[in-house]
Amino acid sequence: MTKFYRHIILAVFLALFQLCALAQTKIMVKDIAEYNEAVNNANPGDSIVLKNGAWSNVELLAVGEGTKEKPISISAETPGKVIINGKSNLRIAGNYITVSGLWFKNGYTEESAVISFKKNNNEIANNCRLTDCTVSNYNPKENTKYYYLELWGKNNRVDHSNFTGKTNAGTTLVVWLKSEEHLENKHRIDHNYFGERPPLGRNGGETIRIGTSTYSESSSKTLVENNFFQKCNGEIEIISNKSGDNIFRNNLFFECEGTLTLRHGDRALVEKNVFLGNNKPETGGIRVINAGHTVINNLLVGLSGDGYRAPISVMSGIHNSPLNRYKPVKDVNIQNNTIINCRAVALGVGKDEEKTVAPTNVTFANNLITNSNASKVMESYGSLNGFNFYGNIVSSQAEVDAAYFQKANINWKTISSLPVPTADNPALEKVKKLKNSPEDDITGGIRENYVAGAFNLGAKDLPEAIKMNVGPSYKPEIKEVKPREDSLIVKPGLGTLKKALSKTSTQTKLYLNPGTYFIDDEMRVEGNIKIIGSEKGKVILKIAEDVEKRPLYFFRIKERSKLFLENLILDASGEHVPKYAVVSPGKGKDGKYSLFIDNCDFLNFTNTNGGSIYKAYLNTYADTVSFKNSRLENSYRGLNLSFQKDGQGKVNAQNIIIENTAFKDIKEFAINFYCKGAGCSSNNSKLIINQSVFNNVSKEDDGVIVKTNGIESVQISNTVFANSYNIKYPVRLVGEKSFISNSVLYDAREVKFSKGAKQKDLMFKKPKWEDESQFIPSKKSYLLKENNGIGRIGLLPNN
Template identity: 50%
Template sequence: MIINKQHIITTIVSIQLFLIGCTCFANEIRVATIDEFNSAIKSAKAGDRIILKNGEWKDVKLVAKGAGTSENPIVIEAEESGKVIITGDSSLKIAGTHLLIKGLWFKNGYTSGKSVISFRVNSKEFASHSRLTDCAITYYNPSTKATDYKWVSVWGKNNRIDHNYFTGKTNSGTTLVVWLKGKEHIDNNHRIDHNYFGERPSLGFNGGETIRIGTSKNSLLSSRTIVEDNVFEKCNGELEIISNKSCDNVYRNNLFLESEGILTLRHGNRCLIESNVFIGNQKPHTGGIRVINAGHVVRNNLMMNLTGDGFRGPIVVMNGVPNSPANRYHQVNNVKIQNNTIINCSPIQLCAGSDDERSLVPINTIFSNNLIYNDKNGDIATIHDKIDGFNFYGNILDTQKNFDQEGFTKMKVNWDTFEDILYIPTETNEELIKNSKLEIKSPKLDITGAKRTTFIAGAYNLGNKKFPKALVLKSGTSWDSKVEPQKTVVNSEIIEVAPGIGTLRKALKKASARSILKLKSGEYILEKGIKITTSITIEGLTKDKKPVLKIKEGIEKKPTYFFRVDGGSTLRLNNLEISANSKEPIKYAVVSPDKNIAESYSVFINNCHIHGFKNKNGGSVYKGYKGTFADTLSIANSRIENAYRGINLSEEKETFGKYSAQVVHIDNTIFKDIEQWALNYYRGGTDESTLGGNLSVQNSVFSNVGNIEKGTILRTKGIVTVNIKNSVFEKSYKVVNPVNLKGNKNTMSNCVVFDCGTVKATKGASVKDVMYKNPKWEDKEKFIPSEKSPLRKQQHIGLKWDTKK
């Protein structure tokens, strides 16, 4: 069952809820310009109401300062909620007491400051007892994704952020941060509730959290912030959807829907995480709760159809670092994980991250009365280290797989389904009652808030056919702040192009989004590099007689590339020959956007012959620049040869965990006579906040690649997921290690390696069925194996000749 907004009942429109605290105001002041606003706020008194006129407010720096009272706040609101549109380089700063901001929409702009909305003007002027409500920030991003600013920065004490709508953040910086820098901001008692946090695409490096409370430096200070009744949908910025970095916070009744990350108790102690609902709908990388530090209680949470592994499991309990510095991992101690229900999820992770550094296993940790149901033949848990410090009891397994650990009882639970969504234990469950272990500190209520009369494992009372609050809460604005792409059907325009000088460029000028340029056989001469600014397909009319793309000889200013793909664009190249064979070969066939472009892009190359890119001044067939990010780079059924370098994704040199492409896919492709490497896919540092890159190589041939001293064929340093299979590596005589795999998600299987060293695998990497034998080609140019070739004797290795022509 796929659960969506219609099932969940969660709404973000038509909410009538704003009681301001007083029905009369000392003054009602209407303003239409920033100067009028500045004049009005300067003289505002308790009870005054400043109304911003509907329309666009561009390049405005709103500073709301004043002293209201609990009975008579100073109110700053839109004439009509959602109709005051704040654009351009704009921001809002709040300082004083009892201010209420309502109905503003920050839309499609950016800020040159540190935050779009900040609850302080400077280090000495900040807000307390103030409220941001019924507002929205959508797609408020700079031109470069590396530019770091927050959308909402919360300072002071006793502030509330509620019923707001936040979606579309693409640049570095947390969406909402609570700061504890200075005694005026400790024990702050903020409340963050009933907000809708919408889609945030993968950032590709640390800094993409949706909420962060505190920092590593002040993580042992108390914040006492409450985060409740919020929706987090497709919040994929990084590993940590919520990053707790302070003490004594509460996270309850929140909904996490199809978000590729996890609620992380990263630093700080004594937090309560209860009655949250995590729904993955089998989407990849979706996770639940990650536990670090001491004194936490994790109870009455529901996890459904989560697929994340490693640090993205449904429940992850980490190992710690001895004498840990503030920014690493403190030992898990005195933690209670109880009465959670886990339905058809990936395995829980115990002692996760165990390595030479993270060697302190959890201690004094109770894992009790959790109910795990799995009818997908999934494993129960992955154990990475000694679990002597856990106290397991009362846990119930209704699963196909066994789990040989005391404190877990496998049994058949009688289930009922509620609204075809929820699995609820029926009232008839005597064995479940019998095997659950009530203790003094067991929760008195279930996930719906109902009193537990008959104690059982899991988040629900027996037969309680009531939705958890997280599935019926009303989040977001009272007005329709949703920003969705228009659902218009775009028919692909077919444009036929004839050979000649500049004909391809002229055709592209006429092309619209999703156009397909059909190239007839012949030569296409480029005088300039071509910039791709939308989604375009360029392809030969037939697979066999490929049109040839070349750069014009003898021109004064030679381009450095054939194609540059701008942010937000997709380039598909099919059935083409791209030749750099000339007196002065140019550097690149395809390059990413220029440096530090916020929007991601994708490139798909199929059935192409790319050759002659021998420029040794940093040249390569493909180049991803620093600060850019490809969603997908796919090369299939192609031939890349006679080049200095192949695919260069190694510009992120810092140790911040950055990398240049989320997915790199190489299938049924030849790399031949490449002086350095076929691929350099790099991720520096040990940061665990992102997915860390994904390389898939299958049914490909690498011949005479990187055949130099200390050469490598595939460089994948720091890339988390590497899967190489059914491929051939040959004739790189000087290479010691053609591939160096590191980490338990790096695998190589069913491959042939000949005359190019041996595969190196460390840190849990897997190498299986690799043969160091001569592949024995019948046709050495087309890499067709002979009848006696070892490629034919086992599972198919090498090119897929049924599809490759």
């Protein structure tokens, strides 16, 4: 090539280089109009910079075609100084677009997500990135559902960002797999800070969800690594895996009231994650459902959750399960995890009439479990024949079965307050490496000498989940996150109350207008829910007659929930009488709940097939069951908490409070509160009855008005027992903490006492009513303080 032509070629290259340099422009924009113009004209390599300040009520559309070498960049002038608020959102679509430095703060959206990786169903994002951004307290006034971020397309990345303070319905970050262009997406979610999310009060409060049950048999191949989850308490599933072939690695979970849940989908890899519960209630670890998963090299410390929230829980499944239920666990490898001062591992958990299939071909091997309080290390809920146990070491005073665990004393040291086994632990070396055992430990160190647990002996490094840097380059100052407090006005009609309950948040008040509310389906209550009639005596709840399936009950309280009912009439009369007004969580559902009734009437619950106004199921536990200023009338049974008959000293409630309440015309018992076993004397359960009336209750031979078997703290004051002349006795009081005082018994036999129970100022006189239907005493009645000299007996005035 001659020098002349070489100069020409070099000149062409130089011109092309200059053209490329000119094409890669940096454009500063100060408002949405300039922004839209810049985006519409963007070329590969262009940089669009949003001027610092507040951008209010904007719909940002980041659409373009960049390349791998020359992505289109959309960024803040200064990271964290561009504030997106008001009714605003961001949509990303196209190829190789990077959005960075934006802070979505204290706003809301009317779209499906604050940030979406698609413009519409036909224009989606591939190879795009969101980085160095924040979304905080971006919640609507009403509890409408939307996501903070939704990922569509393939090969997108969300990293070094902050997502905090979501209180409305909808997952914080969701990955969709709705068609071929979204499958095997290989998205990467890394180095993000997922901050506090208060309990939502119902399903849909996950922090991350990958897939749905419909597409759970499809492969997603999403990578979730090096993220920090702090107080992500939206619901039991912090992360909900609902697709195949996903990886969860090097993540830190701190004081999160839930679990990394392999809910649907197969072949997940869960490794090198750290769970620190700090002994907070309900904090959990890893829950396993479905097939082919690997759970290795995880560290779980100070987790207080049990059952579904156990440090490691393996669930029972359903034969021929539909996609949206519980497919059986099989072919799962759980190895080399370290569990320190947690509640028991739960194997086969959830077994019931539906979930009858035990896990099969589950390797549970070379795990290290230690605790300092001698508590159980394992709870089994069914057959363990499908588990293969090898080399699991327990350091605890707890009793263990040698078929599953070997006991040993373990020497520990700390690295930055994190407990790690020392080099001098020969017991941990006496285990066998299996063909599917991990080759490295939780810190990434090669396992030259194979040992049980997550760490190599004498490890000197911290897990990546502890030492990583996460979140944006700036530090967003985010106000304290508080649970939502919503209120809704509900109109009478068919199904209107259930529809309103579907819109509730963690704390919601439902105000019911006067009228009749026809119930066509059972209503489940989750969260802190108050249902208040706007006028006493004018808000009626009844079962609808023309429904295909008759409801068994009006309300079911979910675990960790509180239900308040006020100024309501629940009337069970009709052709098909429901069994219950209110029931506890289902059998064996862990987690305290409470029920508070005020100024309510429960009428005509006459179903004799085991029916009662309130029922507590076996192995459920209420902190408080309270009935105040209410009437329970013309029913088969009142409150039934009698199913804890296993002899372990358990009860269905800590406190039952009956105050200024009337039980009238109840065929069997008014209250049945039961305990059996040595623990009954020490469980501190109480039944408190004050200013109440029991009239015409349990008139059958050998009946009992208030049954208190095994309950040693029953306190009855200022109460009337009348017109139950055939009963065996009204109540039996046992123990020094039980007493009855300033009360009247008329045609109701005598109270039974034992073990130091006391009585004071009992009267066996006719009450003398002015209005017996309302239990209003006459002026000469001995129920009045001015006539007995002690205090009013029976209902208080104006009830």
